[in-house]
Amino acid sequence: SYELTQPPSVSVSPGQTARITCSGDALPKRYAYWYQQKSGRAPVLVIYEDIKRPSGIPERFSGSSSGTMATLTISGAQVGDEADYYCYSTDSSGDLRVFGGGTKLTVL
Amino acid sequence: QITLKESGPTLVKPTQTLTLTCTFSGFSLSTSGMGVGWIRQPPGKALEWLTVIFWDDNKRYSPSLKSRLTITKGTAKNQVVLTMTNMDPVDTATYYCAHTLRFGGYESIDYWGQGTLVTVSS
Numbered sequence: 001s002y003e004l005t006q007p008p009s010v011s012v013s014p015g016q017t018a019r020i021t022c023s024g025d026a027l028p029k030r031y032a033y034w035y036q037q038k039s040g041r042a043p044v045l046v047i048y049e050d051i052k053r054p055s056g057i058p059e060r061f062s063g064s065s066s067g068t069m070a071t072l073t074i075s076g077a078q079v080g081d082e083a084d085y086y087c088y089s090t091d092s093s094g095d096l097r098v099f100g101g102g103t104k105l106t107v108l
Numbered sequence: 109q110i111t112l113k114e115s116g117p118t119l120v121k122p123t124q125t126l127t128l129t130c131t132f133s134g135f136s137l138s139t140s141g142m143g144v145g146w147i148r149q150p151p152g153k154a155l156e157w158l159t160v161i162f163w164d165d166n167k168r169y170s171p172s173l174k175s176r177l178t179i180t181k182g183t184a185k186n187q188v189v190l191t192m193t194n195m196d197p198v199d200t201a202t203y204y205c206a207h208t209l210r211f212g213g214y215e216s217i218d219y220w221g222q223g224t225l226v227t228v229s230s
Contacts, residue, residue: 001171031214035155042204042220043155054218086155094213096171099147099155 002026002091004100011106018074020103022087025068032070033088034063036081037102043086047072077107110134112144112205112221119227126192126226130205133186134219137163143208144188145217146179148201156201160208160215161188197228 005023012018022032031050035043045054047063050070060075070089074081087100116128128146135142145160159169159179169177178191188205203226207219 033216037155042223044220045216045218048216048218049214088155088157088217090215094215095168097157097160097168097215099157102154 002096002098004087004089004098006085006087006100006103008101009104009106011108012077014079014107015076018077018081018105018107020072020074020085020087020105022070022072022089022100023068024070024089024098024100026092027065027068027070027089029092030089030094032063032065034070034072035086035088036083037086038083046085074105077105079107081105082107110207110219112207112219114203114205114221114224116203116224116226118225119229120195121230122196122228124195126190126195126199128190128203128205128224128226129182130188130190130221131184131186132188132205132207135207137161137181137185137188139163141210143210143215145206145208146190147204147206147217147220148199149204149223150198150201153201159190162208162210195228199226200228201226 034047037043050065051063062073084102112132143162146158161179176193202223204223205221209216
């Protein structure tokens with residue numbers, strides 16, 4: 001089996017920087033993807049291939065990866081960014097596809 | 109513009125087989141690199157990846173559910189069908205279908221359907 005580990009919750013004040021981490025043994029070799037899921041809604045891709053931002057996603061969302069940890073950074077977090085955030089990746093062989101346990105971001 | 113929508117029963121009984129259909133537009137499942145996958149989410153819990161089918165009919169399954177899952181291309185060119193056998197109350201979840209792009213050994217889940225809540229109860 002393969003696991004991606006995220007902190008259950010992160011809390012910041014409006015305007016501060018929120019950092020959400022995702023830890024996995026295969027992350028040095030495999031890309032991380034990040035999804036935002038607001039209450040009652042389907043997930044939305046906010047970062048792909050570790051650092052790339054889809055069109056329409058605000059510039060305050062950025063991604064990075066170093067060693068076995070990927071990080072989603074939200075600069076100048078807004079109340080509207082409150083959501084659950086999930087990372088997604090695969091094991092080193094690419095055969096096992098997993099989501100992290102999710103991180104609830106609170107901005108208040 | 110890529111869109112996907114799930115359809116199927118909202119309530120199934122324990123031991124029954126669940127059949128869900130994903131109807132999509134904005135891409136062709138005959139085009140190299142294209143795929144459609146299924147992900148589920150029990151109420152209040154995390155996302156769980158289930159299965160994916162690609163343009164070349166290559167299929168992948170979650171090892172823990174492989175014996176119960178089947179994914180196929182539908183009779184209509186813009187549909188994918190998921191079947192899950194021997195349903196149990198723990199399978200109660202919102203089931204999402206999603207566009208999966210495969211390239212260079214990597215896969216990106218980029219567009220999601222709105223999801224459909226399936227409840228397993230007698």
